[in-house]
Amino acid sequence: MSRWAIGIDLGGTAIKAAAVGLGSGILIESRAPTDTASGPVGIVGQLATIIADLYREASMIVGPDDFAGVGVGAPGAVDSGKGILSYPPNLPGWTIYPLRDELQKCLREKHELLIPVFLDNDANVAAFGEAVYGAGREYRDFLMVTLGTGVGGGIVLERKIYRGAHGTAGEVGFMILDFEGPTVHAGIRGTLESLIGKKAIIALALRMIDASSSGSSVGKLCDNDYTRLSPRHLEQAALAGDEVSLALWQRVGSILGVGLVNVVALMDIRKFVIGGGIAGAGELVFASARVQLKRSIHPSMYEGVELVPALLGNKAGMNGAAALCFGEPS
């Protein structure tokens, strides 16, 4: 049998888990609501049960011999060397917690499973998932940007996760693109997330609808209750030809492009994989991001610049978490 591992995407809403084959990708998966109320110790217990169940089920299919371990992608700051998760957003009651070792201990003591556990940040494992199984397979170096409620990023350099000295590399949402502009996020002016995070997109859309003389058809999609306006409505309206929504996504892509210009200039990374819920707007956003890249990267650095959609959707995390167990990919 070929090697396989279990990959876990620990989120504030759901725990997604999958048994993943080194060459074959996801074999079986499971999903459960995160028991956030029970705090770190409770969640460790929940994770261990999910892992033990999945391990037994998958072992019956692929055999237990070539099992490589469990990888976990978690939100917040992760010290992957020490296996410590700090202050995960959306997981109330957590501070600084040795998640890797506690999970390993729980698997051993409660489930009699002596298996290696790897831990990394969710944005990093999503990028690594795309590197091994998705849109980044052909790229040696790339940045994956996840456009969702927030704007996150994970960097793959020489086919490895680039974490930085403190594990906080790739926080593209905190790059400043408009330091004298009107937008603010987390108290910082003009960051990428302040400009194209979900809240910023909705606020921008409302301003653009307000300012439009000919109006927008997006109102129909949210029953003219603009407090319910979502990126999905704006995507549908744009696909139906609504000019305000089209201009909105063009601006979002254009600003995303500005952020990526800075990545090219600073890191000499020229490949970009874009994922996340907002990226559902797809080509609407990508096309204008590419125009911006072409316009705003000095010609001496433009060769080889590419921007592509992520391929694994919300399975990138499980794939990448499992791939942590396989060692460095080729």
Add this chain to the structure above:
Amino acid sequence: MSRWAIGIDLGGTAIKAAAVGLGSGILIESRAPTDTASGPVGIVGQLATIIADLYREASMIVGPDDFAGVGVGAPGAVDSGKGILSYPPNLPGWTIYPLRDELQKCLREKHELLIPVFLDNDANVAAFGEAVYGAGREYRDFLMVTLGTGVGGGIVLERKIYRGAHGTAGEVGFMILDFEGPTVHAGIRGTLESLIGKKAIIALALRMIDASSSGSSVGKLCDNDYTRLSPRHLEQAALAGDEVSLALWQRVGSILGVGLVNVVALMDIRKFVIGGGIAGAGELVFASARVQLKRSIHPSMYEGVELVPALLGNKAGMNGAAALCFGEPS
């Protein structure tokens, strides 16, 4: 004897060369105007003569046995693996030229010197010089920013030069901080160089002087001929308490700080070494850059942030070029 090498800083105005001891730093140095009119072949001949002279002179002091080679820092795009220099600014008539191999050949054929030659970008070798001999000695990872006519950068990661896949990493002057702002450099709007390159600083100073109701004392320093206004005048005026000049340098530092915020967010680099002629304004600039870093970096990434002046001045290039020959520093 301890190991030594020759380091060359090839500039558009001057060729600076030094014999550098691994532990002791610069032993002897020489300087000559760059013979730009003679093109690549002529400059290779000039470099070889300078190197041969310096090699013989230094050999008499430290002996020839522990000579490690010649390192060259050159402006423009450098493929350090292949030893190729492309389109160096300020060196007219150059296109793409195998400088390393041609220099090695000239040393061998004309001077009977069979010695290894290393080539890298001038911003990279300056950063490496600070890493080995200067302000970056204690830092594992840092960015060196050179504030001069342009705004350049060199990155040291894990005590090695970080070049990127195409050798263009560290081009901080091309980061975009104000994508809807009024400033443009090289056709790109709102880049760091468009904001705080030398031309931008002078233009900003003239606007600020113009807008000031109480006037500025800097006029006296340039005989009220504002076409002659230089950063040096603005530095002197600020040191003498001129409020317009003080506000100018504060703004320059503040914008520099914004650029560095992006480096923290993207690369998780938290140490900054600032050099170059404009950095002569020193603390005037650094203090406001530090304020900006504190204000605009998310607290989760702020620990350990430091900004210090470069220590080697215009000798960083020679030091770093020589250090290329010593292999990886500890």
